[in-house]
Amino acid sequence: MKTAAKDKKPKLLDMELALVHYFGFRQNMIVPNISWGLFIHECDLLVVTSAGYAWEVEIKTSKADLKKDAEKPHQHRSNKIKRLYFAIPEHLGFCQNYIPARAGILVVCPGGYVKKEREAVESESPYQFTPDDRQQVGRLATMRIWTLKSRIREMRDAAEAKGIAKSSAQQAATRLKPGALMENGMHPVIGLNGEQI
Numbered sequence: 001m002k003t004a005a006k007d008k009k010p011k012l013l014d015m016e017l018a019l020v021h022y023f024g025f026r027q028n029m030i031v032p033n034i035s036w037g038l039f040i041h042e043c044d045l046l047v048v049t050s051a052g053y054a055w056e057v058e059i060k061t062s063k064a065d066l067k068k069d070a071e072k073p074h075q076h077r078s079n080k081i082k083r084l085y086f087a088i089p090e091h092l093g094f095c096q097n098y099i100p101a102r103a104g105i106l107v108v109c110p111g112g113y114v115k116k117e118r119e120a121v122e123s124e125s126p127y128q129f130t131p132d133d134r135q136q137v138g139r140l141a142t143m144r145i146w147t148l149k150s151r152i153r154e155m156r157d158a159a160e161a162k163g164i165a166k167s168s169a170q171q172a173a174t175r176l177k178p179g180a181l182m183e184n185g186m187h188p189v190i191g192l193n194g195e196q197i
Contacts, residue, residue, distance in 0.1 A: 022114040082126035
């Protein structure tokens with residue numbers, strides 16, 4: 001049986017969403033799980049700022065995951081990364097000694113709040129992404145979107161085949177027409193609870 005404290009630990013998806021809001025997905029390009037296409041190692045989250053600099057966010061959910069990360073041959077070093085951050089859930093705060101000294105530390109708290117424990121050390125000669133690089137990041141992001149939508153459809157079809165009712169989030173998504181704009185000209189954003197935010 002799970003304890004109440006354990007239930008409050010953020011899951012990987014919760015951490016990703018909190019971090020995307022923290023870094024501002026409306027101001028920066030943020031793409032999850034980039035592992036090819038830019039000639040860099042795998043990044044859990046790649047943030048490309050409006051100035052064209054890349055920040056890597058390595059997300060860790062357990063002490064074992066942190067310890068294993070030290071074995072990676074690339075050690076999160078790339079001339080294309082200006083800043084490296086490690087994001088950890090609040091309950092792993094005691095494990096910060098496993099995080100490289102040059103990396104910033106972001107702590108994701110229950111409820112999606114992110115607090116910066118330590119700033120990242122900037123690369124001495126940071127690479128500025130060219131327009132072609134940014135186009136490639138955008139292409140990789142759209143690939144993630146359509147892959148995710150395909151998975152959602154597969155899950156929906158499987159649930160419908162089993163006779164499972166739609167969740168409130170699915171119902172809200174079906175009420176929105178693709179490309180629909182709100183009165184302010186922005187696309188609506190639907191939260192995990194199915195409500196428009």
